[in-house]
Amino acid sequence: xxxxxxxxxxxxxxxxxxxxxxxxxxxxxxxxxxxxxxxxxxxxxxxxxxxxxxxxxxxxxxxxxxxxxxxxxxxxxxxxxxxxxxxxxxxxxxxxxxxxxxxxxxxxxxxxxxxxxxxxxxxxxxxxxxxxxxxxxxxxxxxxxxxxxxxxxxxxxxxxxxxxxxxxxxxxxxxxxxxxxxxxxxxxxxxxxxxxxxxxxxxxxxxxxxxxxxxxxxxxxxxxxxxxxxxxxxxxxxxxxxxxxxxxxxxxxxxxxxxxxxxxxxxxxxxxxx
Amino acid sequence: xxxxxxxxxxxxxxxxxxxxxxxxxxxxxxxxxxxxxxxxxxxxxxxxxxxxxxxxxxxxxxxxxxxxxxxxxxxxxxxxxxxxxxxxxxxxxxxxxxxxxxxxxxxxxxxxxxxxxxxxxxxxxxxxxxxxxxxxxxxxxxxxxxxxxxxxxxxxxxxxxxxxxxxxxxxxxxxxxxxxxxxxxxxxxxxxxxxxxxxxxxxxxxxxxxxxxxxxxxxxxxxxxxxxxxxxxxxxxxxxxxxxxxxxxxxxxxxxxxxxxxxxxxxxxxxxxx
Numbered sequence: 001x002x003x004x005x006x007x008x009x010x011x012x013x014x015x016x017x018x019x020x021x022x023x024x025x026x027x028x029x030x031x032x033x034x035x036x037x038x039x040x041x042x043x044x045x046x047x048x049x050x051x052x053x054x055x056x057x058x059x060x061x062x063x064x065x066x067x068x069x070x071x072x073x074x075x076x077x078x079x080x081x082x083x084x085x086x087x088x089x090x091x092x093x094x095x096x097x098x099x100x101x102x103x104x105x106x107x108x109x110x111x112x113x114x115x116x117x118x119x120x121x122x123x124x125x126x127x128x129x130x131x132x133x134x135x136x137x138x139x140x141x142x143x144x145x146x147x148x149x150x151x152x153x154x155x156x157x158x159x160x161x162x163x164x165x166x167x168x169x170x171x172x173x174x175x176x177x178x179x180x181x182x183x184x185x186x187x188x189x190x191x192x193x194x195x196x197x198x199x200x201x202x203x204x205x206x207x208x209x210x211x212x213x214x215x216x217x218x219x220x221x222x223x224x225x226x227x228x229x230x231x232x233x234x235x236x237x238x239x240x241x242x243x244x245x246x247x248x249x250x251x252x253x254x255x256x257x258x259x260x261x262x263x264x265x266x267x268x269x270x271x272x273x274x
Numbered sequence: 275x276x277x278x279x280x281x282x283x284x285x286x287x288x289x290x291x292x293x294x295x296x297x298x299x300x301x302x303x304x305x306x307x308x309x310x311x312x313x314x315x316x317x318x319x320x321x322x323x324x325x326x327x328x329x330x331x332x333x334x335x336x337x338x339x340x341x342x343x344x345x346x347x348x349x350x351x352x353x354x355x356x357x358x359x360x361x362x363x364x365x366x367x368x369x370x371x372x373x374x375x376x377x378x379x380x381x382x383x384x385x386x387x388x389x390x391x392x393x394x395x396x397x398x399x400x401x402x403x404x405x406x407x408x409x410x411x412x413x414x415x416x417x418x419x420x421x422x423x424x425x426x427x428x429x430x431x432x433x434x435x436x437x438x439x440x441x442x443x444x445x446x447x448x449x450x451x452x453x454x455x456x457x458x459x460x461x462x463x464x465x466x467x468x469x470x471x472x473x474x475x476x477x478x479x480x481x482x483x484x485x486x487x488x489x490x491x492x493x494x495x496x497x498x499x500x501x502x503x504x505x506x507x508x509x510x511x512x513x514x515x516x517x518x519x520x521x522x523x524x525x526x527x528x529x530x531x532x533x534x535x536x537x538x539x540x541x542x543x544x545x546x547x548x
Contacts, residue, residue: 004376013534016297023290023344024368027380039538066375070297086375088368094298101340101360102278106301122528123490129435133407161403164438168529216397254396255442260287264313 002031005057005065007038007085009050011072014039020090021068033066041071047079058084121171121272128167128174135175136160141192144175148268150196151176152239153203154232155223156213158250158258162203165255170263171272184235189243201262202240202247207233209251276305279331279339281312281359283324285346288313294364295342307340315345321353332358395445395546402441402448409449410434415466418449422542424470425450426513427477428506429497430487432524432532436477439529444537445546458509463517475536476514476521481507483525 006025008017014037025033038050058064065085071077072091080087095106135143137160144150149166151159151174159176166172177193193200205213207229214224222228240247246265250258263270280299282291288311299307312324332338339359345351346365354361369380409417411434418424423440425433425448433450440446451467467474479487481503488498496502514521520539524532537544 002376002378013531015530015534016293019290019293020364020368024365024372027346027365027369028372028376028378029381030378031376037544039534066372072301086371088371090294091298091301093367094362095301097360097362098298098302098340102276102302102305104276104302104304107303119486123487125529126435126487127490129438133434160407161400161442164403165442168435168439168442212393213397213400255399256289257287260289260313270311 003061004031004033004063005061006033006035007050007054007065007067008035009038009041009067009069009071009080011040011042011076012070014070017068017070017090020070021066021088024068041076044075044079047076051079051083054080054083054085124171124272125168128171129164131173132160132163132167132175136163138177141177144192144196144199146173147175147196147199148173149175149201149262149266150193150199151201151203151262152179152193152236152245152247153205154179154210154236156210156217157203157205157236158255159203161255162258162262165259166262169259170270172263172268172270179232179236179239183239184232187235187238187242189239197243197245200243200245201266202236202245203258204233204237204240204247204249206249206251277335278305278307278337279335280307280309281324281328281339281341282309283312283315283341283343283345283354285314285316285350286344288344291342291344291364294344295340295362298342315350318349318353321350325353325357328354328357328359398445398546399442402445403438405447406434406437406441406449410437412451415451418466418470418473420447421449421470421473422447423449423475423536423540424467424473425475425477425536426453426467426510426519426521427479428453428484428510430484430491431477431479431510432529433477435529436524436532436536439533440536443533444544446537446542446544453506453510453513457513458506461509461512461516463513471517471519474517474519475540476510476519477532478507478511478514478521478523480523480525 006021008014008021010017018037041047041050054065054067067085067087068090069087070090099106131143131146134140135147149172151163153159155178163174163176166174183190210233211224211226211229218224248261280295282288282295284291292311315321315324328339328341341357341359341361343361344364373380405417405420408414409421423446425436427433429452437448437450440448457464484507485498485500485503492498522535
């Protein structure tokens with residue numbers, strides 16, 4: 001296996017550099033990458049320290065590291081001219097065509113992509129998070145009035161993390177309702193959900209995966225048994241069919257993907273631009 | 275104000291294209307950007323539909339849109355050769371130098387940057403989230419043993435969103451303890467925190483901002499009064515000084531920045547690569 005050290009270099013949090021770099025590295029399956037994030041490189045001193053670190057890695061490993069940079073300020077970036085690494089410069093590469101297109105010089109200041117852009121957006125995200133926490137697990141059905149979406153699914157199908165991710169990332173008010181014996185026996189939605197049929201979105205998952213997840217939490221008893229898991233998932237899917245509730249299978253998806261697919265399928269607006 | 279339509283184009287969730295594009299747009303302050311995300315452009319048909327949409331915007335507004343693309347597959351990307359827009363291609367631009375550096379052809383397959391890379395990482399993030407929920411607001415101090423970090427601060431200083439963000443993004447086990455009258459009166463940490471002094475991290479916030487946040491939630495009464503807010507913040511800061519607890523002022527920071535700065539200051543490892 002080829003190993004290579006990768007640096008994510010930023011004058012901010014490093015989140016953008018990580019996002020860029022990792023999405024590119026997924027294209028090189030046969031390699032192993034040791035990843036180091038160097039955030040808040042805001043001063044010449046910190047830049048010089050980072051250069052020393054990069055050069056030390058180059059000397060130690062005998063191959064030059066790959067550097068994904070979102071450094072914005074020229075005087076900081078210039079310090080890396082002497083670094084022994086492949087310097088991939090996100091800002092410079094794309095700012096030049098953008099400047100030409102917009103017929104504007106860019107500000108070349110630290111952009112704080114992940115900063116508090118406006119207080120309203122911050123407040124919206126926090127409010128959405130508290131909404132999700134308060135409306136988690138079928139608590140406080142009165143709040144469904146305010147919800148943008150209400151996720152339905154059996155225990156451990158991914159409802160809570162998806163709700164919190166939607167809240168923290170997009171400011172979306174997401175409630176959730178855990179499907180259980182009551183619904184499976186009657187084959188009907190509870191009356192409390194009836195007025196909100198259009199907000200419902202279902203999560204399913206494969207029985208094998210659900211069993212595995214439940215076993216990690218509670219290895220003994222009926223909760224994680226193959227029979228119980230199948231019974232619950234059959235019941236949930238029957239409800240989704242009967243009421244024509246849109247739904248997705250979360251088995252192969254990350255939290256980000258589940259959230260994006262829900263927004264994409266429902267057309268719910270992202271309330272903030274994270 | 276100059277307006278321009280911006281498209282984020284992806285064969286996956288669009289999260290990477292959005293993150294990268296927005297960080298570039300922050301550099302052009304005098305412009306207004308109408309942002310449209312086109313995720314899951316996985317087929318030639320969907321690509322052609324996207325091209326029609328882009329061209330319609332160009333015709334309607336009289337200026338060509340800006341397109342940030344993380345499309346990976348050539349046959350999909352090729353459909354955009356005829357689109358009337360500035361096509362900024364995150365993948366092609368950096369894949370070529372990376373292929374040369376690594377002496378490997380990239381796979382050119384949809385990389386699922388935000389996919390379930392491995393089950394262990396997914397489980398870790400979910401476990402961390404449940405840990406944060408269970409250990410929120412000083413509940414279950416028994417769990418401090420397992421915590422990577424314990425955030426301290428007054429009500430509404432940003433503890434809970436930061437904990438959940440650390441959990442969902444980095445798989446970090448973050449607990450929190452709300453400082454209150456008991457601690458302010460005695461000027462001492464509660465005994466339950468004593469064995470975990472090295473895990474403590476404080477959040478402060480300006481009195482004006484805290485008052486504003488509290489007023490939005492509970493406008494009446496002592497909770498959001500200038501006097502109360504100042505009293506609590508003075509108390510919290512006195513504790514941070516007395517016990518030499520590292521801390522940051524969250525007033526001007528987003529959740530992402532607070533989280534990154536905590537990791538950067540404490541050296542806590544990111545447990546998963548989100």
